[in-house]
Amino acid sequence: MSVTVEQEKNGIVWFTICRPEKRNAIHYEVMDRLQETIEMVEKSETAKVLVITGEGEEAFCSGGDLSVFHQLTTKEEAYSMLAKMGNILYSLLTLSKPTVALINGTAIGGGCELATACDFRYAKKGVRIGFVQANLAITTGWGGATMLFEKMPYDEALHLLLCANMICAEEAEKRGWIHRCLSSSDLKEECRQLLMPYLEKSSSVLSAYKQAATAKWKTKEFYERFFAEIERCATLWEGPEHEQAVQAFLTKKRN
Numbered sequence: 704m705s706v707t708v709e710q711e712k713n714g715i716v717w718f719t720i721c722r723p724e725k726r727n728a729i730h731y732e733v734m735d736r737l738q739e740t741i742e743m744v745e746k747s748e749t750a751k752v753l754v755i756t757g758e759g760e761e762a763f764c765s766g767g768d769l770s771v772f773h774q775l776t777t778k779e780e781a782y783s784m785l786a787k788m789g790n791i792l793y794s795l796l797t798l799s800k801p802t803v804a805l806i807n808g809t810a811i812g813g814g815c816e817l818a819t820a821c822d823f824r825y826a827k828k829g830v831r832i833g834f835v836q837a838n839l840a841i842t843t844g845w846g847g848a849t850m851l852f853e854k855m856p857y858d859e860a861l862h863l864l865l866c867a868n869m870i871c872a873e874e875a876e877k878r879g880w881i882h883r884c885l886s887s888s889d890l891k892e893e894c895r896q897l898l899m900p901y902l903e904k905s906s907s908v909l910s911a912y913k914q915a916a917t918a919k920w921k922t923k924e925f926y927e928r929f930f931a932e933i934e935r936c937a938t939l940w941e942g943p944e945h946e947q948a949v950q951a952f953l954t955k956k957r958n
Protein backbone atom coordinates (compact mmCIF):
# COMPACT_ATOMS: atom_id res chain seq x y z
CA MET A 704 0.00 0.00 0.00
CA SER A 705 1.70 3.21 -1.17
CA VAL A 706 -0.63 5.67 0.57
CA THR A 707 -3.12 5.83 3.42
CA VAL A 708 -6.14 8.14 3.50
CA GLU A 709 -7.88 8.72 6.86
CA GLN A 710 -10.69 11.14 7.71
CA GLU A 711 -11.19 12.28 11.30
CA LYS A 712 -14.52 13.37 12.81
CA ASN A 713 -13.13 16.91 13.06
CA GLY A 714 -13.01 17.07 9.25
CA ILE A 715 -9.26 16.59 8.67
CA VAL A 716 -8.39 14.20 5.82
CA TRP A 717 -4.82 12.84 6.24
CA PHE A 718 -3.17 11.72 2.99
CA THR A 719 0.10 9.90 3.81
CA ILE A 720 2.63 8.72 1.24
CA CYS A 721 3.78 5.34 2.56
CA ARG A 722 6.97 4.53 0.62
CA PRO A 723 9.65 5.26 3.27
CA GLU A 724 11.98 2.76 1.62
CA LYS A 725 12.04 5.15 -1.35
CA ARG A 726 11.93 8.29 0.79
CA ASN A 727 8.25 8.58 -0.17
CA ALA A 728 8.99 9.02 -3.89
CA ILE A 729 5.93 9.49 -6.10
CA HIS A 730 5.07 6.91 -8.75
CA TYR A 731 1.88 6.45 -10.78
CA GLU A 732 -0.06 4.72 -7.99
CA VAL A 733 0.62 7.59 -5.58
CA MET A 734 -0.49 10.02 -8.30
CA ASP A 735 -3.76 8.16 -8.87
CA ARG A 736 -4.55 7.95 -5.15
CA LEU A 737 -3.80 11.65 -4.69
CA GLN A 738 -6.16 12.56 -7.55
CA GLU A 739 -8.90 10.34 -6.07
CA THR A 740 -8.44 11.96 -2.65
CA ILE A 741 -8.55 15.52 -4.04
CA GLU A 742 -11.79 14.69 -5.89
CA MET A 743 -13.29 13.13 -2.73
CA VAL A 744 -12.40 16.12 -0.54
CA GLU A 745 -13.78 18.54 -3.16
CA LYS A 746 -17.17 16.78 -3.20
CA SER A 747 -17.37 15.89 0.51
CA GLU A 748 -19.66 17.79 2.88
CA THR A 749 -17.75 16.53 5.93
CA ALA A 750 -14.13 16.87 4.77
CA LYS A 751 -12.86 20.31 5.82
CA VAL A 752 -9.07 20.33 5.48
CA LEU A 753 -6.69 18.10 3.47
CA VAL A 754 -3.29 17.42 5.05
CA ILE A 755 -0.59 15.72 2.97
CA THR A 756 2.35 14.13 4.74
CA GLY A 757 4.87 11.28 4.52
CA GLU A 758 5.39 8.11 6.49
CA GLY A 759 8.43 7.85 8.70
CA GLU A 760 10.87 10.45 9.97
CA GLU A 761 13.34 10.52 7.06
CA ALA A 762 11.32 12.11 4.26
CA PHE A 763 8.15 13.99 3.41
CA CYS A 764 8.59 13.23 -0.29
CA SER A 765 11.64 12.81 -2.55
CA GLY A 766 9.79 13.80 -5.73
CA GLY A 767 9.33 11.64 -8.80
CA ASP A 768 10.38 8.00 -8.53
CA LEU A 769 13.62 8.07 -10.50
CA SER A 770 13.80 4.26 -10.64
CA VAL A 771 10.57 4.37 -12.66
CA PHE A 772 10.73 7.69 -14.47
CA HIS A 773 14.33 7.34 -15.69
CA GLN A 774 12.86 4.95 -18.30
CA LEU A 775 11.08 7.92 -19.87
CA THR A 776 13.59 9.16 -22.44
CA THR A 777 11.77 11.22 -25.10
CA LYS A 778 10.14 14.63 -24.60
CA GLU A 779 6.76 13.08 -25.36
CA GLU A 780 7.18 10.29 -22.80
CA ALA A 781 8.35 12.75 -20.15
CA TYR A 782 5.56 15.23 -20.94
CA SER A 783 2.92 12.53 -20.50
CA MET A 784 4.06 11.80 -16.93
CA LEU A 785 4.82 15.41 -16.03
CA ALA A 786 1.44 16.62 -17.30
CA LYS A 787 -0.38 13.84 -15.41
CA MET A 788 1.09 15.05 -12.10
CA GLY A 789 0.83 18.66 -13.24
CA ASN A 790 -2.94 18.27 -13.59
CA ILE A 791 -3.13 16.69 -10.15
CA LEU A 792 -1.15 19.53 -8.53
CA TYR A 793 -3.29 22.08 -10.41
CA SER A 794 -6.40 20.50 -8.89
CA LEU A 795 -4.71 20.54 -5.46
CA LEU A 796 -3.76 24.22 -5.92
CA THR A 797 -7.35 25.15 -6.80
CA LEU A 798 -9.12 22.83 -4.33
CA SER A 799 -11.97 24.60 -2.56
CA LYS A 800 -10.90 23.38 0.89
CA PRO A 801 -7.79 24.47 2.87
CA THR A 802 -4.74 22.28 2.28
CA VAL A 803 -1.61 21.69 4.35
CA ALA A 804 1.74 20.03 3.61
CA LEU A 805 2.96 18.57 6.92
CA ILE A 806 6.65 18.26 6.13
CA ASN A 807 7.78 15.46 8.44
CA GLY A 808 11.18 15.01 6.77
CA THR A 809 13.20 15.87 3.67
CA ALA A 810 11.21 17.53 0.87
CA ILE A 811 13.15 17.50 -2.40
CA GLY A 812 12.43 18.05 -6.09
CA GLY A 813 8.83 17.28 -6.93
CA GLY A 814 8.23 16.83 -3.20
CA CYS A 815 8.72 20.59 -2.89
CA GLU A 816 6.31 21.11 -5.78
CA LEU A 817 3.70 18.97 -4.01
CA ALA A 818 4.12 21.07 -0.85
CA THR A 819 3.99 24.33 -2.83
CA ALA A 820 0.59 23.36 -4.25
CA CYS A 821 -0.76 23.37 -0.68
CA ASP A 822 -2.02 26.52 1.07
CA PHE A 823 0.12 26.06 4.17
CA ARG A 824 3.47 24.38 4.82
CA TYR A 825 4.23 23.25 8.35
CA ALA A 826 7.66 21.63 8.79
CA LYS A 827 9.37 19.69 11.53
CA LYS A 828 12.27 21.79 12.83
CA GLY A 829 15.55 21.02 11.11
CA VAL A 830 14.16 19.14 8.09
CA ARG A 831 15.79 19.95 4.78
CA ILE A 832 14.11 21.14 1.64
CA GLY A 833 15.41 21.67 -1.87
CA PHE A 834 14.11 22.51 -5.32
CA VAL A 835 17.03 20.48 -6.73
CA GLN A 836 15.74 20.02 -10.28
CA ALA A 837 18.40 22.33 -11.78
CA ASN A 838 21.05 19.90 -10.47
CA LEU A 839 19.38 17.26 -12.63
CA ALA A 840 19.60 19.59 -15.66
CA ILE A 841 15.85 20.12 -15.70
CA THR A 842 13.43 22.64 -14.24
CA THR A 843 10.51 21.86 -11.99
CA GLY A 844 8.18 19.74 -14.09
CA TRP A 845 4.92 19.60 -12.12
CA GLY A 846 4.08 23.31 -12.11
CA GLY A 847 6.21 24.05 -9.06
CA ALA A 848 7.95 27.16 -10.38
CA THR A 849 4.71 28.74 -11.61
CA MET A 850 3.11 28.15 -8.22
CA LEU A 851 6.21 29.37 -6.35
CA PHE A 852 6.16 32.69 -8.23
CA GLU A 853 2.51 33.07 -7.20
CA LYS A 854 3.13 32.34 -3.52
CA MET A 855 6.48 33.92 -2.69
CA PRO A 856 8.28 37.19 -3.39
CA TYR A 857 9.76 37.06 -6.90
CA ASP A 858 13.38 37.27 -5.76
CA GLU A 859 12.99 34.64 -3.04
CA ALA A 860 11.29 32.20 -5.43
CA LEU A 861 13.92 32.71 -8.14
CA HIS A 862 16.72 32.29 -5.58
CA LEU A 863 15.38 28.91 -4.40
CA LEU A 864 15.03 27.63 -7.99
CA LEU A 865 18.38 28.90 -9.29
CA CYS A 866 20.40 27.80 -6.22
CA ALA A 867 18.77 24.33 -6.23
CA ASN A 868 20.43 23.71 -2.88
CA MET A 869 19.16 22.06 0.30
CA ILE A 870 18.19 24.46 3.06
CA CYS A 871 16.79 23.84 6.54
CA ALA A 872 13.17 24.48 7.47
CA GLU A 873 14.13 27.51 9.56
CA GLU A 874 15.77 29.23 6.56
CA ALA A 875 12.81 28.27 4.38
CA GLU A 876 10.58 29.91 6.99
CA LYS A 877 12.64 33.11 6.90
CA ARG A 878 12.36 33.11 3.10
CA GLY A 879 8.58 32.68 3.29
CA TRP A 880 8.07 29.13 1.98
CA ILE A 881 7.47 27.45 5.33
CA HIS A 882 4.68 28.94 7.49
CA ARG A 883 5.41 27.21 10.79
CA CYS A 884 8.33 25.17 12.13
CA LEU A 885 7.02 22.53 14.52
CA SER A 886 8.98 21.24 17.48
CA SER A 887 6.62 18.70 18.99
CA SER A 888 7.45 15.00 18.92
CA ASP A 889 3.81 14.54 17.84
CA LEU A 890 3.69 16.49 14.57
CA LYS A 891 0.17 15.37 13.70
CA GLU A 892 -1.21 16.62 17.02
CA GLU A 893 0.64 19.94 16.72
CA CYS A 894 -0.74 20.28 13.18
CA ARG A 895 -4.24 19.34 14.38
CA GLN A 896 -4.12 22.09 17.04
CA LEU A 897 -3.01 24.68 14.47
CA LEU A 898 -5.99 23.76 12.31
CA MET A 899 -8.61 23.98 15.06
CA PRO A 900 -9.66 27.61 14.22
CA TYR A 901 -10.36 26.49 10.63
CA LEU A 902 -12.14 23.28 11.64
CA GLU A 903 -14.60 25.25 13.80
CA LYS A 904 -15.92 26.98 10.66
CA SER A 905 -18.55 25.52 8.34
CA SER A 906 -17.44 23.71 5.20
CA SER A 907 -19.34 26.20 3.09
CA VAL A 908 -17.42 29.17 4.57
CA LEU A 909 -14.08 27.41 4.09
CA SER A 910 -15.06 26.62 0.51
CA ALA A 911 -16.26 30.17 -0.19
CA TYR A 912 -12.97 31.71 0.97
CA LYS A 913 -10.90 29.17 -1.00
CA GLN A 914 -12.95 29.95 -4.11
CA ALA A 915 -12.15 33.65 -3.60
CA ALA A 916 -8.46 32.82 -3.11
CA THR A 917 -8.09 30.54 -6.12
CA ALA A 918 -10.22 32.40 -8.68
CA LYS A 919 -7.08 34.11 -10.05
CA TRP A 920 -5.62 30.67 -10.89
CA LYS A 921 -8.75 29.37 -12.63
CA THR A 922 -7.98 31.29 -15.81
CA LYS A 923 -6.86 30.13 -19.26
CA GLU A 924 -3.85 32.41 -19.01
CA PHE A 925 -2.60 30.90 -15.75
CA TYR A 926 -3.32 27.33 -16.87
CA GLU A 927 -1.31 27.92 -20.06
CA ARG A 928 1.59 29.38 -18.04
CA PHE A 929 1.45 26.37 -15.71
CA PHE A 930 1.72 23.90 -18.61
CA ALA A 931 4.32 25.93 -20.50
CA GLU A 932 6.63 25.23 -17.55
CA ILE A 933 5.90 21.51 -17.89
CA GLU A 934 6.63 21.67 -21.65
CA ARG A 935 10.00 23.33 -20.97
CA CYS A 936 10.88 20.65 -18.42
CA ALA A 937 9.96 17.91 -20.90
CA THR A 938 12.26 19.47 -23.50
CA LEU A 939 15.17 19.55 -21.04
CA TRP A 940 14.31 16.04 -19.85
CA GLU A 941 15.42 14.40 -23.12
CA GLY A 942 18.77 16.23 -23.06
CA PRO A 943 21.96 14.22 -22.34
CA GLU A 944 22.74 16.17 -19.16
CA HIS A 945 19.53 15.04 -17.49
CA GLU A 946 20.09 11.39 -18.40
CA GLN A 947 23.63 11.57 -17.02
CA ALA A 948 22.45 13.20 -13.77
CA VAL A 949 19.77 10.55 -13.18
CA GLN A 950 22.14 7.69 -14.00
CA ALA A 951 24.66 9.18 -11.57
CA PHE A 952 22.04 9.10 -8.84
CA LEU A 953 20.92 5.55 -9.62
CA THR A 954 24.51 4.28 -9.99
CA LYS A 955 25.58 5.91 -6.72
CA LYS A 956 22.89 3.97 -4.94
CA ARG A 957 24.10 0.70 -6.40
CA ASN A 958 27.72 1.23 -5.34
Ligand SMILES: CC[C@H](C(=O)O)C(=O)SCCNC(=O)CCNC(=O)[C@H](O)C(C)(C)COP(=O)(O)OP(=O)(O)OC[C@H]1O[C@@H](n2cnc3c(N)ncnc32)[C@H](O)[C@@H]1OP(=O)(O)O
Binds near residue numbers: 728765843844845
Ligand atom coordinates in the same frame (compact mmCIF):
# COMPACT_ATOMS: atom_id res chain seq x y z
C1 LIG B 1 9.85 13.68 -12.01
C2 LIG B 1 10.26 15.07 -12.02
C3 LIG B 1 10.17 15.69 -10.68
C4 LIG B 1 10.20 17.15 -10.87
O1 LIG B 1 11.14 17.79 -10.42
O2 LIG B 1 9.24 17.66 -11.47
C5 LIG B 1 11.23 15.24 -9.70
O3 LIG B 1 10.96 15.17 -8.55
S1 LIG B 1 12.80 14.75 -10.24
C6 LIG B 1 13.45 13.81 -8.81
C7 LIG B 1 13.98 14.74 -7.81
N1 LIG B 1 14.34 14.02 -6.60
C8 LIG B 1 15.60 13.74 -6.28
O4 LIG B 1 16.52 14.02 -7.03
C9 LIG B 1 15.81 13.10 -4.93
C10 LIG B 1 16.77 11.94 -5.02
N2 LIG B 1 17.01 11.39 -3.69
C11 LIG B 1 17.92 11.95 -2.83
O5 LIG B 1 18.54 12.97 -3.09
C12 LIG B 1 18.12 11.24 -1.52
O6 LIG B 1 17.64 9.92 -1.66
C13 LIG B 1 17.36 11.89 -0.34
C14 LIG B 1 18.00 13.25 -0.02
C15 LIG B 1 15.89 12.07 -0.67
C16 LIG B 1 17.47 10.96 0.90
O7 LIG B 1 18.82 10.64 1.15
P1 LIG B 1 19.17 9.48 2.19
O8 LIG B 1 20.64 9.38 2.25
O9 LIG B 1 18.36 9.63 3.42
O10 LIG B 1 18.59 8.16 1.51
P2 LIG B 1 19.16 7.40 0.22
O11 LIG B 1 19.64 8.38 -0.79
O12 LIG B 1 20.08 6.32 0.65
O13 LIG B 1 17.83 6.76 -0.37
C17 LIG B 1 17.17 5.70 0.32
C18 LIG B 1 16.49 4.87 -0.74
O14 LIG B 1 15.45 5.67 -1.36
C19 LIG B 1 15.66 5.71 -2.76
N3 LIG B 1 15.22 7.00 -3.28
C20 LIG B 1 15.37 8.20 -2.71
N4 LIG B 1 14.83 9.18 -3.48
C21 LIG B 1 14.31 8.55 -4.58
C22 LIG B 1 13.63 8.97 -5.75
N5 LIG B 1 13.30 10.28 -5.96
N6 LIG B 1 13.27 8.06 -6.67
C23 LIG B 1 13.56 6.74 -6.46
N7 LIG B 1 14.20 6.23 -5.38
C24 LIG B 1 14.57 7.16 -4.45
C25 LIG B 1 17.15 5.52 -2.93
O15 LIG B 1 17.43 5.06 -4.24
C26 LIG B 1 17.42 4.47 -1.87
O16 LIG B 1 16.96 3.22 -2.36
P3 LIG B 1 17.86 1.91 -2.21
O17 LIG B 1 17.07 0.86 -2.88
O18 LIG B 1 18.02 1.73 -0.72
O19 LIG B 1 19.16 2.25 -2.88
